[in-house]
Amino acid sequence: MTEVAQPKNVLDPSAEQLGKTYARALINAAQAEGNDTLQLVVNQLGQIVDEYLGGSDSLRMALGSPRISEDEKVRVIDRVFGQDFHPLLIKFLKVMASRDRLGFIHAVRDQATQIFDDMMGRVVASVKSAVPLDDSIRNEITNHLSSVMNKQVRLTETVDPDLIGGMVIRVGDRVYDGSVANRLNSMARTTRAGFSSKLLEKFEQLTSQ
Incomplete structure (x- = not known):
């Protein structure tokens, strides 16, 4: 064996x-x-x-x-x-x-x-998305969370094609809700050329509810 x-x-x-x-x-x-x-x-x-x-x-x-x-x-x-x-x-x-x-x-x-x-005073944000993130939206998410939390942020990424909302972000016990999703949706629109249309569609579905 x-x-x-x-x-x-x-x-x-x-x-x-x-x-x-x-x-x-x-x-x-x-x-x-x-x-x-x-x-x-x-x-x-x-x-x-x-x-x-x-x-x-x-x-x-x-x-x-x-x-x-x-x-x-x-x-x-x-x-x-x-x-x-x-x-x-x-x-x-x-x-x-x-x-x-x-x-x-x-x-x-x-x-x-x-x-x-x-040691670096950095927090970890777990990002689960329906499709892989590109560099532009990855940077947008990191910068936005860093600004909100006033700390350095490191992303860990998981792809789940069955994810209904397009993206879920978790920092510790906190899961970011629709208000943050709206902000991320706005980011995605400004970087449409480099961001998957499939993920944008899922964002639009989530934020229209």
Whole structure:
């Protein structure tokens, strides 16, 4: 039977706590080298999780499986990441490998991103839209929310073709209502050339109710 390493569920208290512990260690080490290194390392950790592990079952299995030796995991890290990623991050991944903790890398990424956002005074806005956002409307949403909340805003995006209203924006426990949808609809009209007509139609349906 083929073993497939599964990502750890960050809702698991033990995974979440372990993720925080390793994330704080990475943040502290990167911060000691300066803010540019800190931002780069956090971004690159996200790239590893989302693009590399998210796009390759075999790589995820190689790094997360307890059946694969530490030495082999280190060789994989060097071969796949060694030339393109910051040395501090490479060293961190090898430390996780030596402690058989690479199966928790998703939790570490989530916690490191959250810690970094807190350090930057930044809030996360989750945007679910019927079609992918383009750069113009993405910037409009970010700038508008930043102005309303008087904080930096980072967007996370999800596409749901079945979304009736066209777009839902959530910041923490708050879901933005029709008054904000009207404002976003106005933004969309000013950037019609770069914004999906399908999403505009869904905005119009929502705001006409």
